[in-house]
Amino acid sequence: MGGYSFHTDNVRICVIMVGLPARGKSLIAQKIVRYLSWLSINAKCFNVGNYRRQEMAHPTADFFDAGNPEGERLRKIAAEAAIGDMFRWFEHEAGVVGILDATNTTRKRRDWILEICRARSVEPMFVESWCDDEDLIMHNIMDVKTTSPDYVGQDPEQAALDFRNRIRNYEKVYETITEPELTYVKLINVGSQVIINRIQSYLESRIVYYLMNLHIKPRCIWLSRHGESEFNLLGRIGGDSDISARGQEYSRQLPRLVKQSVGDRELTVWTSTLKRTAQTAKYLPYRQLTWKALDELDAGECDGMTYAEIEERFPEDYAARDNNKYEYRYRGGESYRDVVTRLEPIIMELERQENILIVTHQAVLRCIYAYFMNVRQDQSPWMEVPLHTLIKLEPKAYGTEVTRISADIPAVSTYREKGQSSRKK
Structure with missing residues (x-):
């Protein structure tokens, strides 16, 4: 697929x-x-x-x-x-x-x-x-x-x-x-x-x-989802909604969290083209680049729907995605495998760069995180990447060190376990 x-x-x-x-x-x-x-x-x-x-x-x-x-x-x-x-x-x-x-x-x-x-x-x-x-x-x-x-x-x-x-x-x-x-x-x-x-x-x-794209100089990669969005509050997937009031609070707190972790190192911020990532990165005092390749997984005909609506309208698709989430492609949209394909230039550029902060979306961060942590592809779509959390990755000779920094700002959970009812994402 x-x-x-x-x-x-x-x-x-x-x-x-x-x-x-x-x-x-x-x-x-x-x-x-x-x-x-x-x-x-x-x-x-x-x-x-x-x-x-x-x-x-x-x-x-x-x-x-x-x-x-x-x-x-x-x-x-x-x-x-x-x-x-x-x-x-x-x-x-x-x-x-x-x-x-x-x-x-x-x-x-x-x-x-x-x-x-x-x-x-x-x-x-x-x-x-x-x-x-x-x-x-x-x-x-x-x-x-x-x-x-x-x-x-x-x-x-x-x-x-x-x-x-x-x-x-x-x-x-x-x-x-x-x-x-x-x-x-x-x-x-x-x-x-x-x-x-x-x-x-x-x-x-x-x-x-x-x-040819590698360097082994010491560096770190920071990852963050966008702040909680209006669609997150409604349980809807995809879309291009604004961030919520709590998402705005995360946006204001993010510069402090980043500064504490980054220190005086130079940093470049990468966001997707969707406004919820730009709104989240709004107050970060670093050079910013926008990447279309960092846009969220395209849900196709299911864009803007809740999981309950998807289960009701496309029950076979809902079950198929649960069965093989990495390979399943939304009708008219993408699979996780498709996201990996379009992310390859991002990975190559990440290997060329030094310190980067990526503010993007759940599925995209799962794929990037899986790359750095060598997580099996069939497991990557089920990883938990919570909102309002800054993740620091530090590649070392014998593995990648991970630090998770919570902003202590409440947010809905968009995590749904395999086989879980459609009442939650």
């Missing part, structure tokens, strides 16, 4: 991450998984470090010295376990894009992975993050020392020192990718320059297009 149609029946790709520690590889790997999963492509990351931690939970930098045979042996075992699980996933769970998240800094290690991929008829694609931006490296070191499972419970300064020594051990043997016969993308200082070599399939080109 609309959306992208990728012919992935016979395509299996192993994305092999390459690069020194603190170059954002894990963050990039997680972003690729999120993006492909968001487009309903079966993707999964296999982090070799997670396998290694089963044998060696808190290694020192010496463990990663190429001259340490025991460290080398355990790291090879971890890589074999990750690759083994990846190929079982390809075979038994219809995997399409598996991502091997590790340093893979030597040609010898990469050749070994290549041989395995070719023997299993899986397309190998290397993604190398090459970085000499000291500010970015230092930020990643500071991030890793506080979020990496390798340094849980350790003194932060000792963790940072040990991590720098680990990087030096890898630098001794690091060989950047230069082989002309390989399929690879080399990201230089993530976003400054991109080198592309022998991209051969449509799906590989989609991954490349996504990677």
